[in-house]
Amino acid sequence: MGHHYDLEDDYEEALSPLRQCNNISSNLIDDLLLVLYKLHRQKRFSEPMPTIGMYIALASLCCLLAMVADIIHGMKYRKSWYPCKYFTLNAVSLTVIAVAVKLPMDLTNPMPGDIDQQTKLGSVAFMCIMMTFLLPSLATMNRKDLVTNIIALGLLVITLVVNICIQINTGLVSYSEDMRIKEDNMGGHKIKSMAIYSYANRITAITYVAMLLMLMMIYICSALMILKSKQDLESKYQAAHERALLVQQQAGQLTVENLKQRVINYGIMAGTGSPQLMTVCSATSSASAVICVSIYWLHYTKTVNYLGNESKHIAYDSDYKWSILVIYYIQYIGITLGAAVMLSRFLTPLTNMSSTEGIWKLIKFYEVESCWTHTLSDWKHNRLYSSSSPNFKIVFYKLQILGLTLLTLSQKAIVITCKAIRIIPVLISMFFLCYYACLFLLLELFGIQMPRQSEPTRNIHQYVLQLQDDMELPDEALYFIIKSVERSIQNAEKQQPSKLMKLLVNFRDFEGVKKFDSLLVQPSPGLDYPNCWSLPVVTLATIAVSLHKIQPNTLKNFLNEVTEGLVYVKLVEESLNNKDELVSVQKAAERLWLEVEVYNKWLGNYLQDPDFRVKTAIQIVEWFNEKATNMVTEVGSIGICACSMRRITETILLSYHTNIDELSQEELFTELSSMIADILAACLTNLPQVIVTKCHESAIEKREESVYAAATLLGKTSEIINTLKDRVPESLINNPGELPFIDKWRDHLTAPAP
Known part of the structure; x- marks a missing residue:
């Protein structure tokens, strides 16, 4: 209000010479003052x-x-x-x-x-x-x-x-x-x-x-x-x-x-x-x-x-x-x-x-082609409004017919x-x-x-x-x-996954698919989660990352290789392993790998714990086994990841029970890397089917985008497809519906020869 009065005083002072003129009425000067004030307010607005x-x-x-x-x-x-x-x-x-x-x-x-x-x-x-x-x-x-x-x-x-x-x-x-x-x-x-x-x-x-x-x-x-x-x-x-x-x-x-x-x-x-x-x-x-x-x-x-x-x-x-x-x-x-x-x-x-x-x-x-009027014709023959009164039904239906007829004529005129x-x-x-x-x-x-x-x-x-x-x-x-x-x-052929290719050098004819989870290991009472491709890879990689005697650069490269491999594993799982019982396991694996890669933790436990400095390779495996056994009863992703870790660590302990004290961390790291490479190789044999699936997109609006995604995936993985095309076991070739599932692979590889 103070600003208002100051402004009014300024205008009053400016108009004071006019007030001294006898031939100008005071009402006209007041009106002029009001106009000036409104103009000033308008300028501020x-x-x-x-x-x-x-x-x-x-x-x-x-x-x-x-x-x-x-x-x-x-x-x-x-x-x-x-x-x-x-x-x-x-x-x-x-x-x-x-x-x-x-x-x-x-x-x-x-x-x-x-x-x-x-x-x-x-x-x-x-x-x-x-x-x-x-x-x-x-x-x-x-x-x-x-x-x-x-x-x-x-x-x-x-x-x-x-x-x-x-x-x-x-x-x-x-x-x-x-x-x-x-x-x-x-x-x-x-x-x-x-x-x-x-x-x-x-x-x-x-x-x-x-x-x-x-x-x-x-x-x-x-x-x-x-x-x-x-x-x-x-x-x-x-x-x-x-x-x-x-x-x-x-x-x-x-x-x-x-x-x-x-x-x-x-x-x-x-x-x-x-x-x-x-x-x-x-x-x-x-x-x-x-x-x-x-x-x-x-x-x-x-x-x-x-x-x-x-x-x-x-x-x-x-x-x-x-x-x-x-x-x-x-x-x-x-x-x-x-x-x-x-x-x-x-x-x-x-x-x-x-x-x-x-x-x-x-x-x-x-x-005028029928596609222009087909929708209106459908509406004309369907009752768009229902009423409990028979008379109203007839009236509304006739109005509907009349309205849609006029719309159809308008549609034809526009076309x-x-x-x-x-x-x-x-x-x-x-x-x-x-x-x-x-x-x-x-x-x-x-x-x-x-x-x-x-x-x-x-x-x-x-x-x-x-x-x-x-x-x-x-x-x-x-x-x-x-x-x-x-x-x-x-263009995609120039972007081959070089890090993943380095990891696949350790590929040994899918032996790791058979060895990562022994059938001799009994499931936890009342708990039996199916295996997906990503969870064993993440679990094995977690153990490998915790081996403190491995050179840091080697571990860093290993992490990058596994991360790149999991990108393609996820494509296989989303396209071919989308059953409800597997989706929860895949999500648990994805969360666990984020924790391992970013925070260097496994279910809240630091992987570079100082206590690991004095542990041998088998002692580290036993530590994981003990922690996992205590958490298998947890619900959700924690229980899923714990069950996977318990089975894999017990499999490792069973495999090396005769020379358990002689196993070095370098040897264990090599073994884990080979198993991961075998699992990734088995999973990636499904890439041709993933490409075929991406080509045929059900939603008409997304087909072009999906085809180009399939073309890019084909270009990036052409070397991998050529490397693995003749390596699939014959028993699985005869059962192509079982190729996308790791448990089916393990069953075929562990089955006795006929």
Whole structure:
């Protein structure tokens, strides 16, 4: 309050000369004092606005960087249609987008400067560009997420549209009246040009509103199509998968070469059956791309007109001050990049047409395929509302039929409109094709041979998935898919697990699988946990790490080797050992190894205890056995790890009971390393099956990612697979279903020879 009175005194002092004038009423001076005070308060309230502007710029930058990440990802995998991987429609992205488009949401802040107006309208254009960019990400969602995100986006778009309409009515999307008064003394020509510019801003805002509403209808229309089309793609994928299984059965053993061909086959199935590619090739996506490019052209034209205007008005004069420039340039870059991506996307549909019939079908835009209306048709024949009253049931069902019929007609109208718009990119694409064909013929006439890409063999085409039989993917597109998968394998081949390979040097024909847990050791009363691959490895490595006479560098290298081996063991267990009784054992092993590797402890006991300095190798084993025996009754992971340690230590004591005093720590370390290498080698014989499993991902949205993960795994482990391919015992080869389980291995290896 003190500040208020000081301010009032300052204004009173400034206006005191006016009070001395007899011809000025005191009421007018009081009103002027009140106006000055309100203006001062308004100025204070607007002080944080540049900071808010930078917050808007930061949100816009996040959207821009996500778009750039998707562009880089598309270039890396030779996907000119740029799938949405990092910038997708979800709760986080919608929140960031809502912040990025705050300027058009502001109903009260005047934006009198040229750049202010450009930035406000540019934010709406940026919103349209982002909506178009995000459209393929709808195909990555399940039904529930699709409905939720469409509703959330719809609320944001409707709010934005309503706010823009209000500002069109109030004049906030044009120069304000105070600007007109300020420029009044500069001549009528200036006022006229400002009026024209103001009118152009209103027309631009109305155009953007229409584009936003059209894009929202395209989103809803695409979502209804995606639900049905993904089912069709899934059925085609399952048929191709059956063919792939039949070919694999005929091929026999899973060698590295066989696995490479299998990964390529599934790469083609995942690439051509990508739900995002399906969405990009749809009529709605092509229409949204045309809308996007049109928006860019409109925004670019206004920007050029502004920059070329010699008699510029105030660049920025809003409360956001200098931050408006940062917002403008970031969003302008985003609009430009988005338009470039859309230009590439709307040329993509022609790459899916290698026949005259395919082009003719696009030109026949009045035909609407069943996938666009199938979901609405299903809803029409299902009762969406139940009531206890028979009369109400009839009324609601008739209303349901009427409403869904109108929606179906609207859906068809939107699809036909989009297909009509789609003719534009088709004509442009055909022009470029004719241009390149003429160029090719001209070069041929002069004897210049163009490099030709090798065509995929015809048996590859049986793995191509396509929604429409008359739109076949050309060989060039298949070539890029194959090369992308092959490149992933080749790049991974340069990243062989060298540390694990050093450990596998100690491999001795799986003897350690038979020796690590003797059948002579009796289970603890009432406790009998199944073995997984990782727990024996971790338990044996724990004993090895506690041997204090081993050189520290040797132990450090040993830890790194085991850690790298456990990475691949985990892949085998997650893919092939995912039974409930084994999952708890695997989690216990993972927690125990974290404790050993990071904290150098085993179930809370320090492995570098000073007491170990005076213990022999067997005394250390006995110490572990005693501790484990006391903890086997514990519940959870402690009991699981204790049971494993008790059995393994008793096995070691039984194995060396005759020369127990002569066993050195170096000899015990060598023996433990060999057993670990044997267990890891036996586990890693399952890598071919893991790769096959990764190729066939059940979720359609994750198939491409899973295939590339399989390609990377194949490249990294090709040397290991080649080393172990002929070492599996014959009894296990005849029982491939038992290969993923260590207890089955031990049973086969300890069974008497027939």
